[in-house]
Amino acid sequence: MHHRWMPTALAAGAMLAMAGCASPSAAPPALQVYAAGSLREVFTEVVAAHQARTGQPVALSFGASGLLRERIELGAPAHVFASADTQHPARLAARGGWQAPVVFVRNGLCALAGERVPVASATLLATLLRPDIRVGTSTPVADPSGDYAWELFRRAEAVQPGAFAVLDAKALQLTGGAHSPKPPAGRGTYAWVMEQGQADVFLTYCTNAIASQRELPRLQVVQVPPELQVGAAYGVSVRSDAPPAAQAFVQALRSELAQAVFRRMGFVAP
Numbered sequence: 001m002h003h004r005w006m007p008t009a010l011a012a013g014a015m016l017a018m019a020g021c022a023s024p025s026a027a028p029p030a031l032q033v034y035a036a037g038s039l040r041e042v043f044t045e046v047v048a049a050h051q052a053r054t055g056q057p058v059a060l061s062f063g064a065s066g067l068l069r070e071r072i073e074l075g076a077p078a079h080v081f082a083s084a085d086t087q088h089p090a091r092l093a094a095r096g097g098w099q100a101p102v103v104f105v106r107n108g109l110c111a112l113a114g115e116r117v118p119v120a121s122a123t124l125l126a127t128l129l130r131p132d133i134r135v136g137t138s139t140p141v142a143d144p145s146g147d148y149a150w151e152l153f154r155r156a157e158a159v160q161p162g163a164f165a166v167l168d169a170k171a172l173q174l175t176g177g178a179h180s181p182k183p184p185a186g187r188g189t190y191a192w193v194m195e196q197g198q199a200d201v202f203l204t205y206c207t208n209a210i211a212s213q214r215e216l217p218r219l220q221v222v223q224v225p226p227e228l229q230v231g232a233a234y235g236v237s238v239r240s241d242a243p244p245a246a247q248a249f250v251q252a253l254r255s256e257l258a259q260a261v262f263r264r265m266g267f268v269a270p
Helices: 002-021 037-054 065-073 087-095 121-129 144-159 163-170 189-195 206-215 244-253 256-264
Strands: 031-036 058-063 080-083 102-113 135-138 172-175 201-205 220-223 231-238
Touching: 031 037, 031 065, 031 244, 037 058, 037 206, 037 244, 037 256, 058 065, 065 080, 065 087, 080 087, 080 244, 087 231, 102 121, 102 144, 102 206, 102 244, 121 144, 121 163, 121 220, 135 144, 144 163, 144 201, 144 231, 172 189, 189 201, 189 206, 201 206, 206 220, 231 244, 244 256
Parallel strands: 031 058, 031 080, 135 172, 135 201
Antiparallel strands: 080 231, 102 201, 102 220, 102 231
8 A cells, every 4th residue: 555655645746846836827918008208207107006906017118209109110019109199199090000099188388487587378478589588399290299389389470470480490499309318317308408508498298397397396387378378189099909908008098097197297188
């Protein structure tokens, strides 16, 4: 009996040892999310909550929306593309392989001004037109923020004829381009640009302006008056062959849980 039992016991022990060495079920592969730079702070928080809730890892890549779209067109492995406009994801959808974008949040333009610049919402246009005021913007085409700034210039033309030509000529495209200087690690782009004295007034998203003022409290955040305001609709698109986790992530962005975080950081509902 003893000799008959030993092989059985040894076999059982080997099976137990193998079971102990077997790796647990592998975590799902990371969802590749490409997102506009203006979403960095809010997406970092929203994604952390989403990962904790679902167990789905998410890899975030940030940049100017137009540059991200170009990377995707060249084969970058994005599953989800969250743009600061709807045009760039719609362009991907038109080429095929991507779903039509859905607006998931909105933003607006604000003016970020240095501490010594005398400016208010009602006098913003007059301040922008002053010859001694350097106006900073992002880079059109590469970054929707730059496109929105030029839309503001076109609205200014309707308010004051001749304004567009002045603003178009004087605007300094300081950020958002493929070769725009990058701030040091840990620094926000717009607070750094203003601290470096590269512009007197910088037109950017209100969320960026608020974050910049938190980083550099002496900066002024000036609301753009209604006649000049340009609304920024953020569109999100999913690659057609993306895993189901991609669509679940988009649904999470539109949930009340995520929208509350967006509101807290200065965005508005879609």
